[in-house]
Structures are given as structure tokens and as C-alpha cells.
Amino acid sequence: MEFDAGHRVPHHNGQCCNIHGHRYALEITISGPLVVEESRSDNGMVIDFQAIQKLAHEHIIDKWDHAFLVYKDDFVLDFLKKIPGHKTVVLDQPPTVENLAATAFRCLQDVLRVEYKNSLFLNKVRLYETPNCWADITSPS
Numbered sequence: 001m002e003f004d005a006g007h008r009v010p011h012h013n014g015q016c017c018n019i020h021g022h023r024y025a026l027e028i029t030i031s032g033p034l035v036v037e038e039s040r041s042d043n044g045m046v047i048d049f050q051a052i053q054k055l056a057h058e059h060i061i062d063k064w065d066h067a068f069l070v071y072k073d074d075f076v077l078d079f080l081k082k083i084p085g086h087k088t089v090v091l092d093q094p095p096t097v098e099n100l101a102a103t104a105f106r107c108l109q110d111v112l113r114v115e116y117k118n119s120l121f122l123n124k125v126r127l128y129e130t131p132n133c134w135a136d137i138t139s140p141s
Helices: 049-064 074-081 097-116
Strands: 002-007 020-031 067-070 088-090 121-130 133-138
Touching: 002 049, 020 049, 020 097, 049 067, 049 097, 067 074, 074 088, 097 121, 097 133
Parallel strands: 002 067, 067 088
Antiparallel strands: 002 020, 020 121, 121 133
């Protein structure tokens, strides 16, 4: 699943200290028992791809897509507040791909616990910032 977002990493010693954006791609790996009920549409699946996509969109992608992701950056926040209706997401940590992947992992893990009563296990979230730069967050064994 893909989404676009802008950010900057304050105090970074390289290019990421500048305001810029990415086309992120989110991969989710889930395990669990196969559904074995002839009358169900998810028969033979762990979870229907559409169901996990719906959850990911509702809880992560729709919130971050075409938003500016910001952390403790008063100058940028003050500027963004002047833009009527601007979609800004204030984070509790710098918007690095590692932190964003960890945030997505925690969110999806919580959602799966509630929606599927611990019958599904979130193994990994991979978030691509570019085609050759990504972060993996995996569940501890």
C-alpha cells in the first residue's frame, strides 16, 4: 500500500533536514491459522487482503497520506498552521522511516488485537521511504 507524505528530520546532518516528501510503501506480514469454513469468503486465508488493507488505510495511511509529518519543529508548525485546512500530523518522535515503521507496527498490532481477538499475529511491518531505503519492524519471538 502506498501513500505520499512530507517531512523533515530536524538536526539531521544531511539532506533530510530540508523539507521534502516521499512516496512511501507499506508492507504488512501477518500469521495465524487458516480459516477453514466453506461458507466464508475468507475460506483458506489467514486474513482477506482487503480486510487488512482496510484496517491499514483507516488507522495509518488515510491519516498520513498527503500530510506533513512533523516533530518538535516550531518553525515549520507555525508555518503550516497558517495554511487553511493543511493536513499536519504531529508525531511524538522524529519522522524517520524507522520511527514511522515502529508507529505503524504498534498501531496495527493494537488494532489486530481488538478486531481479531488475538487470533492473528503481526510478524513484520516494512516501510519503504524510497525503493532502496526502508525499515523493518518485527515482532519479538
